[in-house]
Amino acid sequence: MSYTIHEVAQKMGISTYSIRYYHDHGMLPNVKRDANNNRVFNDVDLEGLHIILCLRGTGMPVERIQHYLDLVQQGECTVPERYEMMQAQQERTLREIADLKEHLSTINFKVDHYAEIMKTHQPDSFVPASMRDTATNQTA
Amino acid sequence: MSYTIHEVAQKMGISTYSIRYYHDHGMLPNVKRDANNNRVFNDVDLEGLHIILCLRGTGMPVERIQHYLDLVQQGECTVPERYEMMQAQQERTLREIADLKEHLSTINFKVDHYAEIMKTHQPDSFVPASMRDTATNQTA
DNA sequence: TACCCCCTTCGACCTACTTGAAGGCAACCC
DNA sequence: GGGTTGCCTTCAAGTAGGTCGAAGGGGGTA
Numbered sequence: 001m002s003y004t005i006h007e008v009a010q011k012m013g014i015s016t017y018s019i020r021y022y023h024d025h026g027m028l029p030n031v032k033r034d035a036n037n038n039r040v041f042n043d044v045d046l047e048g049l050h051i052i053l054c055l056r057g058t059g060m061p062v063e064r065i066q067h068y069l070d071l072v073q074q075g076e077c078t079v080p081e082r083y084e085m086m087q088a089q090q091e092r093t094l095r096e097i098a099d100l101k102e103h104l105s106t107i108n109f110k111v112d113h114y115a116e117i118m119k120t121h122q123p124d125s126f127v128p129a130s131m132r133d134t135a136t137n138q139t140a
Numbered sequence: 141m142s143y144t145i146h147e148v149a150q151k152m153g154i155s156t157y158s159i160r161y162y163h164d165h166g167m168l169p170n171v172k173r174d175a176n177n178n179r180v181f182n183d184v185d186l187e188g189l190h191i192i193l194c195l196r197g198t199g200m201p202v203e204r205i206q207h208y209l210d211l212v213q214q215g216e217c218t219v220p221e222r223y224e225m226m227q228a229q230q231e232r233t234l235r236e237i238a239d240l241k242e243h244l245s246t247i248n249f250k251v252d253h254y255a256e257i258m259k260t261h262q263p264d265s266f267v268p269a270s271m272r273d274t275a276t277n278q279t280a
Numbered sequence: 281t282a283c284c285c286c287c288t289t290c291g292a293c294c295t296a297c298t299t300g301a302a303g304g305c306a307a308c309c310c
Numbered sequence: 311g312g313g314t315t316g317c318c319t320t321c322a323a324g325t326a327g328g329t330c331g332a333a334g335g336g337g338g339t340a
């Protein structure tokens with residue numbers, strides 16, 4: 001099965017710009033061209049793109065992704081280094097999820113706080129700031 | 141209690157550059173200056189910075205954070221809009237955590253896969269790619 | 281007075297896209 | 311056959327959110 005850059009963009013939920021960017025930076029080395037020089041993608045390319053998006057989505061810099069994909073091309077002797085890279089990324093991602101959960105609880109608190117305020121006020125009591133004492137809003 | 145920019149940077153685990161960036165872009169409007177024009181932070185500023193880091197950490201653009209902090213300054217009449225903003229951020233963060241978890245499972249799979257390969261091979265069997273059949277490494 | 285350290289501002293640089301400009305090629309319409 | 315549409319190309323410039331370096335000032339200590 002082969003795909004145009006637009007089809008790939010739609011399939012993967014990213015822009016054609018990003019795909020060209022990844023390709024131009026050597027992260028999709030096996031993408032072919034047709035007679036009109038248009039990029040032609042196959043299912044292996046889609047799989048590669050899936051890995052790229054996974055690693056980018058977990059914060060790996062483009063340069064390190066390039067290196068990882070080079071290792072894959074080089075064959076099985078690079079498995080130990082690939083293993084270390086993926087382990088590092090695993091830890092990084094776990095930390096990021098933990099951070100996000102902490103941020104989320106801060107946000108949850110705000111949502112609940114605002115909901116509480118809105119519940120105890122009539123809708124029309126939200127009057128201009130100039131008519132109110134704003135001293136209590138500094139940390140709200 | 142008052143703090144220098146370095147103390148704040150250390151306390152919050154970010155660079156002095158970032159703090160100046162947030163200040164220069166109006167996100168820490170109440171920070172004072174001393175006689176030598178150095179920035180002086182108090183506990184309310186730290187709280188503000190905590191919110192900034194929470195919102196940035198969950199992907200809110202600087203411009204929207206500025207707007208949110210403006211709303212806070214404007215007083216209680218802006219609570220409904222702040223509520224909506226925090227709710228949107230809540231949803232966004234939940235989605236991001238879900239995405240990260242999905243990426244994580246892809247990474248976990250790679251780690252396990254590589255661990256398996258390394259377990260079934262002797263350490264000295266990781267020879268140069270040029271000496272091996274690399275056909276099976278395309279999607280590894 | 282010299283030196284050191286920390287602070288300042290301003291402007292340049294960086295990453296990872298994102299967009300725009302200019303142009304090629306194919307397909308359709310009249 | 312010429313014009314328009316439309317998708318593709320490359321290359322260059324723009325953007326967000328920092329990050330860093332240069333140049334310079336103030337204050338404390340020897």
